[in-house]
Every structure is written in structure tokens, then in C-alpha cells.
Amino acid sequence: MSLYTSTRRKLENVTATQAILKGLSDEGGLFIPTEIPSIDFKLEEVLAWDYKELAYRVIKLFFEDIEAQDLRYCIEHAYDEKFDDKEITPLVTVQSANFLELFHGPTIAFKDMALTILPYFMLTSKKYNKESKDIVILTATSGDTGKAALEGFANVEGTKIIIFFPEDGVSEVQKRQMVTQEGNNTLVIGVKGNFDDCQTGVKEIFADRAFEQEVAEKNYKFSSANSINIGRLVPQVVYYFSAYAKLVRENKIKMGQPMNVVVPTGNFGNILAAYYAKHMGLPIQKFICASNTNKVLFDFFQKGTYDRNRDFHLTISPSMDILISSNLERLLYHISGGDAENVVKMMDELRTQGKYTITESMKSGLSDFYGGYADDETTKAYIKKVYEEENYLMDTHTAVAYAVYDKYMKETNDTVPSVIISTASPYKFTSSVMTALDSKFENIDDFTLLEEMHALIKGDMPKAMDQIATKEIKHKTVCETREMKHIVSSFLV
Numbered sequence: 001m002s003l004y005t006s007t008r009r010k011l012e013n014v015t016a017t018q019a020i021l022k023g024l025s026d027e028g029g030l031f032i033p034t035e036i037p038s039i040d041f042k043l044e045e046v047l048a049w050d051y052k053e054l055a056y057r058v059i060k061l062f063f064e065d066i067e068a069q070d071l072r073y074c075i076e077h078a079y080d081e082k083f084d085d086k087e088i089t090p091l092v093t094v095q096s097a098n099f100l101e102l103f104h105g106p107t108i109a110f111k112d113m114a115l116t117i118l119p120y121f122m123l124t125s126k127k128y129n130k131e132s133k134d135i136v137i138l139t140a141t142s143g144d145t146g147k148a149a150l151e152g153f154a155n156v157e158g159t160k161i162i163i164f165f166p167e168d169g170v171s172e173v174q175k176r177q178m179v180t181q182e183g184n185n186t187l188v189i190g191v192k193g194n195f196d197d198c199q200t201g202v203k204e205i206f207a208d209r210a211f212e213q214e215v216a217e218k219n220y221k222f223s224s225a226n227s228i229n230i231g232r233l234v235p236q237v238v239y240y241f242s243a244y245a246k247l248v249r250e251n252k253i254k255m256g257q258p259m260n261v262v263v264p265t266g267n268f269g270n271i272l273a274a275y276y277a278k279h280m281g282l283p284i285q286k287f288i289c290a291s292n293t294n295k296v297l298f299d300f301f302q303k304g305t306y307d308r309n310r311d312f313h314l315t316i317s318p319s320m321d322i323l324i325s326s327n328l329e330r331l332l333y334h335i336s337g338g339d340a341e342n343v344v345k346m347m348d349e350l351r352t353q354g355k356y357t358i359t360e361s362m363k364s365g366l367s368d369f370y371g372g373y374a375d376d377e378t379t380k381a382y383i384k385k386v387y388e389e390e391n392y393l394m395d396t397h398t399a400v401a402y403a404v405y406d407k408y409m410k411e412t413n414d415t416v417p418s419v420i421i422s423t424a425s426p427y428k429f430t431s432s433v434m435t436a437l438d439s440k441f442e443n444i445d446d447f448t449l450l451e452e453m454h455a456l457i458k459g460d461m462p463k464a465m466d467q468i469a470t471k472e473i474k475h476k477t478v479c480e481t482r483e484m485k486h487i488v489s490s491f492l493v
Contacts, residue, residue, distance in 0.1 A: 002034075003015065004032065004033055007025075008344045016063040023229045043256065054238055054245070058241060059075070059237075061280070074117055082106045088104065094391075097418070102422060105148070110144070113239060122137075131221065135220075143428075146163040147178050150178060150181045153186075154186050160220070187491050194321065195322050226326070236269065237277045240274050240282060244283070260286040261287060261419050262420045263287070264398065264401040272327045275334075285416050288404060290372055290404035291372070292320045304360075309355060315396075335362045370408055378403050382399045387437060394433075405418060430450055
């Protein structure tokens with residue numbers, strides 16, 4: 001049976017459902033499989049499977065303690081008519097690139113790929129472990145995770161969900177999606193700070209053993225919907241297999257040949273899922289990691305030093321405005337050969353000094369990664385260029401990825417076909433995208449620009465945008481980071 005351990009301590013191994021329920025280990029580490037499983041099917045078989053079957057075949061290798069009928073139930077109810085494309089993750093090809101669109105779910109962002117299924121995993125895990133307490137999902141978001149988690153957990157019996165987001169660090173559409181959320185088990189809070197402040201505050205709450213006991217006495221148990229939860233990360237592995245199958249079906253590559261993946265990256269979960277896919281047996285040659293002006297990951301891949309001691313930039317790709325990439329900790333564990341003591345040392349250095357440096361042997365484990373970044377002006381230029389030349393409209397995060405992909409191709413002349421991970425619909429960032437196309441759209445609010453964008457994009461406007469400008473705002477609280485724990489405590493009565 002697949003078991004999980006912590007990145008920070010050699011603890012007694014736990015099952016997948018125990019790891020999903022806990023979210024973080026007791027000492028603050030992230031759960032990782034004791035061994036990344038290898039595929040137990042021939043790669044050729046993926047060509048015959050739809051997304052649901054592929055999800056079952058991949059996820060069951062990680063979550064072996066979930067019985068087959070229960071896992072299939074989770075998958076069937078996650079990837080259903082909530083998605084506006086029957087392929088779930090369509091591959092769109094233009095002359096210069098292949099885009100894997102991960103934004104066809106209910107909140108039009110890639111987080112739906114995991115957060116539509118996580119509530120089912122959570123309730124299944126609760127049942128398997130005879131957990132009587134209500135589960136409190138406590139999550140920080142840089143924009144997309146929040147709404148996707150709210151959509152998944154709203155009104156789910158036996159759960160509550162609390163979302164913290166940077167009050168001035170998300171797009172107007174992202175904010176409106178969250179603060180209009182219905183459901184009597186939901187709470188959305190704007191924080192006076194950036195995403196890292198939100199994330200640090202949430203981690204401190206998780207690590208507070210006295211507070212954990214206090215909420216346990218109220219019959220609650222904390223868990224997370226961030227990609228720090230292994231139940232969030234594993235479903236993301238699936239769509240890399242899906243992308244590969246689509247490239248083969250469309251004769252972009254032959255079965256067995258490698259592909260590259262280009263991933264706009266902030267918290268490192270999405271690209272880590274690709275890393276897991278490769279170690280399962282999927283032929284991926286290069287992980288092209290795309291950052292915005294907050295290029296802490298780019299510098300890490302260049303120098304082997306992770307240094308958050310720098311200015312924080314608010315950009316037009318806000319879901320990537322992150323200086324502490326939590327999931328990188330999992331990669332550090334893997335490339336160090338499972339050296340938990342070294343991971344603890346590096347995480348302590350990050351906390352106390354704001355930086356750490358990996359060993360030379362660990363650097364060799366990064367050879368498959370390429371780091372690049374694009375500033376806002378470059379991002380805008382590529383949005384305009386690709387739309388005008390290829391009639392494809394990218395959101396700001398996908399455009400960062402495209403810019404880095406273009407730079408990589410010019411530097412390397414690599415002939416291996418690449419898939420750009422398109423993480424959000426341009427409708428989520430209407431002002432930034434439309435302004436990139438024409439300066440006449442400056443100073444016009446996001447909601448007014450929805451119809452202007454709709455005129456450019458063929459097809460129906462996503463349901464997520466329906467009447468968003470007129471929905472009632474239900475969550476109005478804004479707090480300082482020091483007030484986060486008090487707000488959580490007040491909600492859990």
C-alpha cells in the first residue's frame with residue numbers, strides 16, 4: 001500500500017486518507033509518498049481512455065487505501081457537467097504552440113482540476129478514518145485556489161471553509177468571485193498584506209498545538225485545500241498524461257517520444273505534479289518553469305540559492321505573486337534523497353534568514369528544470385502578439401509561460417514538442433488582457449470589459465462570469481495578519 005511521510009521528519013508512515021485529512025504533518029512538513037509509484041499500465045493504453053478513466057488509473061496508484069468503487073465515485077462526481085468541455089482538458093494548437101487549457105471548470109481556473117475532487121476525497125477520508133469532527137478547510141489563496149475551494153466545499157455537510165486572500169493582491173474578478181460566495185459554511189477574509197503573509201498566517205495556525213486543542217474541543221479538525229495537501233497535488237498529475245495522449249493522437253509526437261512542459265509557477269505545485277508524472281514513467285524531457293517579476297524561482301534555478309529577501313511586486317499575473325513557494329519543499333526532499341534533517345535545516349534558514357542554499361549534489365537533481373521569467377510589459381506584448389498573429393487570447397499567467405517558452409526556444413533550438421499549461425481563462429483578468437491589446441481600455445473596470453472581451457472570443461461566456469458584477473457581496477471583513485487566528489476562532493462556534 002502507498003504510504004506517506006513528512007518532508008521534515010522521519011515519522012511513522014501514514015495512509016493516503018490520513019495524509020489528506022491532516023493536510024500538514026504535526027511539525028509543519030508536507031506529506032510526500034514514501035515512493036513515487038510507477039505506472040502499472042502500458043503508456044499506449046492512455047490513448048483509449050477518457051479523462052475519468054485516466055484519472056482513476058493514475059490516482060489509484062497514489063491513494064491505494066481508497067477502494068476502487070469509492071475512488072470511481074469521487075472521479076465521476078468531480079469531472080462531470082461542471083466542466084464546459086467534454087474533454088475536460090482540451091489541447092488547443094496554434095502555429096507556434098500547444099496550449100493545454102485547464103480552465104473549463106466552474107471557476108475558470110486550473111485549480112478546479114483538483115478542487116472539484118478534493119471535497120470527495122476529504123469526506124471519503126473522514127469515513128475511512130472514523131473521524132467524527134467536522135473538517136475545517138483553512139486556506140490562503142493568491143486568487144484562484146480560494147474560489148475553486150469555496151465552490152467545492154460550499155454547503156458540504158460536515159465541513160467549514162475559511163479563505164484568506166491579499167485584499168489588494170488579486171484581480172477584481174477574482175475578488176468578486178470570492179466575496180459573493182454563498183453557503184452558510186463559508187468565510188472569506190481579505191488580509192492587509194500579500195499572499196506570503198496570508199500563507200504564513202495559515203501555517204502558524206496549523207502549527208499552533210494549543211489552538212488545535214481549542215478547536216478540537218469544539219468538535220473541529222483543521223485541514224487544507226492548498227496544494228500543500230497531497231489530495232490537491234495528486235489529481236494534477238493526471239492532466240500531464242492527458243496532454244501527452246493528445247499530442248500522440250494529433251501526431252505531434254510518436255508514442256514513447258518525450259515532450260516538454262511549460263508551467264507558469266508561483267507555489268510550485270503545478271510543475272511538481274509534472275515532476276511526479278515523469279517519475280511515474282511519462283516521457284517529459286524538460287520542465288520549463290515560468291515566473292513573473294517575483295522571480296525567486298528563476299534565481300533559485302540559476303544559483304541554487306532560494307532568497308526571499310527582495311521587494312515584493314504586485315503584477316498583472318497575481319496568482320504568481322509569491323515569494324515563498326511551499327511545494328518546492330517537496331522537491332527539496334526528493335532531490336536530497338529523502339534527507340528530512342537537511343530539509344528542516346533549510347526551512348529554518350528560510351524562516352530566520354529568509355534564504356537557504358542547496359548542496360551541489362542536490363543541484364544535479366535540477367538538471368531537468370529550466371527557469372525563466374517575464375515582466376508585465378513583456379507579458380502584455382505577448383498577449384497582443386499571439387492574439388494578432390494567431391487569433392488566440394491568453395490570460396496573463398499563460399502569457400508569462402508563453403514568453404518564457406519563446407525565450408527557451410530561441411536559446412536552445414530544442415525540437416522536442418512542448419505543451420504550455422494554460423492556467424486561467426482570460427475572462428478572469430479582463431482589464432489586464434484587454435489593456436494589453438489596446439490602451440483605449442485603460443481605466444475601464446473589469447466587469448464593463450467582460451462584454452468587450454466576449455466579442456473577441458468565440459463561444460458562450462463562461463457560467464462563472466454570469467451576472468458576477470451584480471451578485472450580492474456576502475463577505476466584507478478585512479483584517480490584519482495578527483487577527484487571523486481570532487477570526488478563525490470566532491467563526492468556529
